[in-house]
Amino acid sequence: xxxxxxxxxxxxxxxxxxxxxxxxxxxxxxxxxxxxxxxxxxxxxxxxxxxxxxxxxxxxxxxxxxxxxxxxxxxxxxxxxxxxxxxxxxxxxxxxxxxxxxxxxxxxxxxxxxxxxxxxxxxxxxxxxxxxxxxxxxxxxxxxxxxxxxxxxxxxxxxxxxxxxxxxxxxxxxxxxxxxxxxxxxxxxxxxxxxxxxxxxxxxxxxxxxxxxxxxxxxxxxxxx
Amino acid sequence: xxxxxxxxxxxxxxxxxxxxxxxxxxxxxxxxxxxxxxxxxxxxxxxxxxxxxxxxxxxxxxxxxxxxxxxxxxxxxxxxxxxxxxxxxxxxxxxxxxxxxxxxxxxxxxxxxxxxxxxxxxxxxxxxxxxxxxxxxxxxxxxxxxxxxxxxxxxxxxxxxxxxxxxxxxxxxxxxxxxxxxxxxxxxxxxxxxxxxxxxxxxxxxxxxxxxxxxxxxxxxxxxx
DNA sequence: TGCACAATGTACGAAATGGTACGTTCAGTC
DNA sequence: GACTGAACGTACCATTTCGTACATTGTGCA
Numbered sequence: 158x159x160x161x162x163x164x165x166x167x168x169x170x171x172x173x174x175x176x177x178x179x180x181x182x183x184x185x186x187x188x189x190x191x192x193x194x195x196x197x198x199x200x201x202x203x204x205x206x207x208x209x210x211x212x213x214x215x216x217x218x219x220x221x222x223x224x225x226x227x228x229x230x231x232x233x234x235x236x237x238x239x240x241x242x243x244x245x246x247x248x249x250x251x252x253x254x255x256x257x258x259x260x261x262x263x264x265x266x267x268x269x270x271x272x273x274x275x276x277x278x279x280x281x282x283x284x285x286x287x288x289x290x291x292x293x294x295x296x297x298x299x300x301x302x303x304x305x306x307x308x309x310x311x312x313x314x315x316x317x318x319x320x321x322x323x324x325x326x327x328x329x330x331x332x333x334x335x336x337x338x339x340x341x342x343x344x345x346x347x348x349x350x351x352x353x354x355x356x357x358x359x360x361x362x363x364x365x366x367x368x369x370x371x372x373x374x375x376x377x378x379x380x381x382x
Numbered sequence: 383x384x385x386x387x388x389x390x391x392x393x394x395x396x397x398x399x400x401x402x403x404x405x406x407x408x409x410x411x412x413x414x415x416x417x418x419x420x421x422x423x424x425x426x427x428x429x430x431x432x433x434x435x436x437x438x439x440x441x442x443x444x445x446x447x448x449x450x451x452x453x454x455x456x457x458x459x460x461x462x463x464x465x466x467x468x469x470x471x472x473x474x475x476x477x478x479x480x481x482x483x484x485x486x487x488x489x490x491x492x493x494x495x496x497x498x499x500x501x502x503x504x505x506x507x508x509x510x511x512x513x514x515x516x517x518x519x520x521x522x523x524x525x526x527x528x529x530x531x532x533x534x535x536x537x538x539x540x541x542x543x544x545x546x547x548x549x550x551x552x553x554x555x556x557x558x559x560x561x562x563x564x565x566x567x568x569x570x571x572x573x574x575x576x577x578x579x580x581x582x583x584x585x586x587x588x589x590x591x592x593x594x595x596x597x598x599x600x601x602x603x604x605x606x607x
Numbered sequence: 608t609g610c611a612c613a614a615t616g617t618a619c620g621a622a623a624t625g626g627t628a629c630g631t632t633c634a635g636t637c
Numbered sequence: 638g639a640c641t642g643a644a645c646g647t648a649c650c651a652t653t654t655c656g657t658a659c660a661t662t663g664t665g666c667a
Binding site for chain 3: 202203204214215218223224
């Protein structure tokens with residue numbers, strides 16, 4: 158991602174340019190991501206983003222028109238990054254049960270490791286998803302997610318280890334809910350119930366429980382004796 | 383809650399006062415709840431709250447010192463309201479399985495019917511729960527919630543319908559997660575997956591699935607044939 | 608009835624904040 | 638090397654926004 162640091166790229170070494178628009182843009186976006194995810198759309202300050210950038214406030218408006226557009230780009234970049242990581246997951250060669258298990262654990266861990274993304278989605282929901290609605294990019298990015306899960310599920314039904322009649326979209330909803338909540342509500346939950354939810358051992362426990370829960374929900378009912 | 387409407391109370395009818403601090407306070411708090419839950423702490427405007435109140439901005443500062451204190455009171459009032467409704471739930475006379483079922487459905491529906499509360503909790507999490515941490519009131523309010531669930535669970539284990547080894551706190555976490563996510567992420571989820579999640583029939587489906595999921599998680603494993 | 612204090616209205620101040628005008632420098636092209 | 642447009646810096650403006658000073662009215666009580 159930081160390819161414009163003028164070290165190996167022939168194009169870059171030749172040019173030796175002082176102006177580096179790509180990197181300036183990326184830098185602004187990175188700072189904006191931190192600021193927006195930390196303080197929200199209304200809480201984040203353009204001046205503060207400008208300060209933390211190696212560019213100036215002028216540059217923010219030069220590349221991103223206004224605050225809301227910058228926020229939208231931040232949101233899009235975040236979704237893009239997530240879906241890119243998801244794409245690396247290769248479930249086709251795994252048995253359905255293992256595949257589902259892996260998908261759940263991946264989602265759980267991924268969310269836990271990317272609180273910035275989670276917070277941005279929370280913030281976007283506070284805004285009723287009105288920016289997400291403007292972005293065709295995000296809509297298209299997410300199209301495939303359900304298909305992957307749906308494929309695993311259908312294979313599982315075919316092999317007889319998953320019960321029939323479930324909707325992949327609802328299944329994805331369940332997995333998302335548990336993984337998302339783990340990050341989104343960590344602060345209030347931990348404080349109210351005086352529980353070190355973020356501690357590694359508790360995170361491990363939760364990951365196991367979540368995986369267990371999804372599997373128990375999907376697996377075929379075992380016949381009573 | 384709206385006891386100061388000067389209709390039946392003898393004290394009120396006698397006095398016929400023009401100054402009505404209690405009701406002004408309550409009015410401010412009600413408006414503030416709407417504004418904060420809609421726009422967040424930084425997004426909400428004191429001037430706008432003042433406009434929508436039948437009192438003036440001066441009164442807001444008179445009763446609530448500053449913006450953050452007003453927000454804190456809003457949060458406390460919201461939690462209080464919720465816990466009050468929860469307290470009405472009487473699970474002791476129900477069989478463990480029925481009790482758990484009812485608890486899950488209640489939580490799910492309650493959250494769905496109180497998006498303002500959910501949004502406030504989301505916002506509070508964006509702020510890392512730092513206001514909730516200041517409030518001894520909220521801490522104390524939530525103490526009993528786990529106990530109720532824990533009681534049902536233990537009864538279920540005793541009767542042999544629930545499996546052993548589960549932590550009531552983690553069980554509560556699961557129920558909360560699913561019920562909370564249903565409201566908190568409705569906008570982004572519905573838009574991304576082009577799903578009318580808020581539609582009554584889908585809400586009913588989700589409620590059933592969530593209940594089903596929790597029960598499947600808690601019930602004893604049925605023996606294989 | 609008048610006093611003390613709570614409750615309320617009006618107007619204003621100071622700082623923060625989104626956004627812009629205007630000028631300057633850089634880099635590729637003829 | 639002059640020209641052009643992209644890339645960038647500085648200073649500034651208009652508005653918003655939290656909060657307050659000050660004056661006024663209502664209310665219970667001696």
